[in-house]
Amino acid sequence: MHKLKGKRVAILVADGFEESEFLEPKRRLEEEGAKVDVISLASDKVRSTRGHDWAQDFSVDVALADADHRKYNSLMLPGGVYNPDTLRGNEMALEFVKAFFSGKKQRPVAAICHAPQILISADLVRGRTMTSFSSIRKDLENAGANWVDKEVVVDQGLVTSRSPKDIEAFNQQMIEEFCEGTHRL
Amino acid sequence: MHKLKGKRVAILVADGFEESEFLEPKRRLEEEGAKVDVISLASDKVRSTRGHDWAQDFSVDVALADADHRKYNSLMLPGGVYNPDTLRGNEMALEFVKAFFSGKKQRPVAAICHAPQILISADLVRGRTMTSFSSIRKDLENAGANWVDKEVVVDQGLVTSRSPKDIEAFNQQMIEEFCEGTHRL
Numbered sequence A, B: 001m002h003k004l005k006g007k008r009v010a011i012l013v014a015d016g017f018e019e020s021e022f023l024e025p026k027r028r029l030e031e032e033g034a035k036v037d038v039i040s041l042a043s044d045k046v047r048s049t050r051g052h053d054w055a056q057d058f059s060v061d062v063a064l065a066d067a068d069h070r071k072y073n074s075l076m077l078p079g080g081v082y083n084p085d086t087l088r089g090n091e092m093a094l095e096f097v098k099a100f101f102s103g104k105k106q107r108p109v110a111a112i113c114h115a116p117q118i119l120i121s122a123d124l125v126r127g128r129t130m131t132s133f134s135s136i137r138k139d140l141e142n143a144g145a146n147w148v149d150k151e152v153v154v155d156q157g158l159v160t161s162r163s164p165k166d167i168e169a170f171n172q173q174m175i176e177e178f179c180e181g182t183h184r185l
Helices: A020-031 A084-086 A093-100 A116-121 A134-142 A164-180 B020-031 B083-087 B089-097 B116-121 B132-142 B166-178
Strands: A006-011 A035-040 A044-051 A054-057 A074-076 A109-112 A153-155 A158-161 B008-012 B037-040 B044-048 B053-059 B074-075 B109-113 B153-155 B158-161
Touching: A006 A020, A006 A044, A020 A035, A020 A044, A020 A109, A020 A164, A035 A044, A054 A074, A054 A153, A084 A116, A084 B116, A093 A116, A093 A164, A109 A134, A109 A164, A116 B132, A134 B116, A134 B132, A158 A164, A158 B074, B008 B020, B008 B158, B020 B074, B074 B166, B083 B089, B083 B116, B089 B116, B109 B116, B109 B166, B116 B132, B153 B166
Parallel strands: A006 A035, A006 A074, A074 A109, A109 A158, B008 B037, B008 B074, B074 B109, B109 B158
Antiparallel strands: A044 A054, A153 A158, B044 B053, B153 B158
């Protein structure tokens, strides 16, 4: 317990993120002592989905425009279908995500389901071994990733899973990588 | 008027297609005398979206499992976010779409917004000049397409547009290509 005491984690979301891919990882991160900030485009609220239906709103801690990536040890990207489609089209979101991968060091990043679409738009997947929701497999392969069909894949601090069904394995591996901290590539 | 008399057009959709990208092209195709069939995964109804909200249901004419591509002169693919994400993960949908591009001949295909995601999964975009909703530009480029930012793009019978804002130009070019018929590549 409290493996992540003193660590700060950013969760970046836009409307339409999959609720379980947000709530479960957030709960586990906080149980392990991490301080988690929910970052989104609007400064007040962001709306989740359950499958293809709208679900509850959550409070935003920091508006993306005010977010300083240097405050965070790690980044978590939930899936959903609308959420990554919006974030990948937002230049500020792409810059925020890229900052975690800069240079020869990478801060740990965990991305589930459709969230790797954001990593494609940020040009971050070439040569990486990873997984995702199956519908975007071809996009990851075309972007130069080595796509594998496993519940959780870890490659030098990049943790990926396929869907809410994988959430337990995802959380466990995420906590391990977030605990290890920055990886030298 | 009645440029498309005697022509049969397939519209392939799953839940979450953008209503205006379905209704407007369908209306124009029928005004020009085409016989249009709505094809979907379920045999009864399919639900549209307006932006990110669920909208009205439409009747399905032919279930995909019963659809014979040889009956159709042309194919129209509306956008939306959920719709192409579902269709690109469905092997039967990919086979249906591929049939329009088979061999050295291509029957005209019109795809708008996120619909080109289906063409990526069906391996149909390499070397093609086309456009799409901007969020999937990178996926199309990584798949080998020559992506351009125009309201409508036509390349050897493949008509593409970016969003509902382009619908008038899309419809006009679609009708022209559907009228011309099969292209030899």
